[in-house]
Amino acid sequence: xxxxxxxxxxxxxxxxxxxxxxxLVIDPSTGAAGSGFWDEGPGDYIAYDFFGGPDTTLFITLxxxxxxxxxxxxxCIAGDMFGVEIDGVLFSWTSEGFIAGLYHAxxxxxxxxxxxxxxxxxxxxDCCGSGGMSWFVSEAxxxxxxxxxxxxxxxxxxxxxxxxxxxxx
Numbered sequence: 001x002x003x004x005x006x007x008x009x010x011x012x013x014x015x016x017x018x019x020x021x022x023x024l025v026i027d028p029s030t031g032a033a034g035s036g037f038w039d040e041g042p043g044d045y046i047a048y049d050f051f052g053g054p055d056t057t058l059f060i061t062l063x064x065x066x067x068x069x070x071x072x073x074x075x076c077i078a079g080d081m082f083g084v085e086i087d088g089v090l091f092s093w094t095s096e097g098f099i100a101g102l103y104h105a106x107x108x109x110x111x112x113x114x115x116x117x118x119x120x121x122x123x124x125x126d127c128c129g130s131g132g133m134s135w136f137v138s139e140a141x142x143x144x145x146x147x148x149x150x151x152x153x154x155x156x157x158x159x160x161x162x163x164x165x166x167x168x169x
Contacts (some may be wrong), residue, residue, distance in 0.1 A: 024048050026119075028061040028140035031068070035075070038123050039130040044119040046082070047070060058119040058137065060112075066140035067109045073134045074103035079127025083131065085120040086110070113144065 026032040036046035045056035060068075073081045078101040084091050096105035121135060 004124040024055055026058055028060055028062055028066065028068075031056070031137050033134070033136040034135050035132060036121065037130070037132050038126075039114060041126045042121075044053050044121050044123045044126075046123070046135070047112050049141070056120055059116065060137070060140070061116045062112055062114050062121065062140055064114045065111065065143040066110050066114075067074050069136075069138040070110065070119065071136040072103075072105040075132040075134060076102075077131060078102055079125065080123065080131050080133065081105075081125035082133060083122045083124045085122060086112075087117050099112050106168050112140075143159045 024032075024034075034048055036048050038044040038046055047056050048058070070084055072082045072084070074082075078098075081096075081103045082105060084093070084105075084107055091107060091110070093105040094108040095146065096103070119137065121133075125132075
């Protein structure tokens with residue numbers, strides 16, 4: 001009886017944790033930073049610890065076209081490398097290298113359209129089968145609407161006015 005009750009309590013506890021897991025949502029006005037871990041080697045997605053348990057996806061919702069930067073750094077033991085996947089597409093780092101023997105990668109000025117986007121970091125090389133890392137996503141910088149249409153309109157009006165003036169002479 002005790003074993004059955006113990007199993008039931010464990011099941012209820014685990015179910016309550018699974019139901020309370022929340023996605024890690026990045027505020028575009030401030031960005032976010034944190035740490036992550038993995039335990040299955042290359043191909044494993046980085047898990048982020050936060051209230052409700054670990055998850056492997058970061059979410060950001062942008063009100064307009066914006067750019068942002070993503071930076072990752074290996075922690076502790078040399079030999080780990082990472083990739084970045086945005087909305088299911090694997091991106092190449094703008095720059096990557098090693099600082100004090102540990103992997104460091106940057107994706108500068110990533111342009112994203114308005115709407116919701118997912119960001120997932122994954123292990124591409126691994127020294128020990130598990131490990132830790134740190135990540136940073138900058139605040140989103142709005143991309144200004146092109147002023148080209150206004151300049152083109154002013155130029156066309158100017159040419160039209162010049163043509164009219166030349167016809168009158």
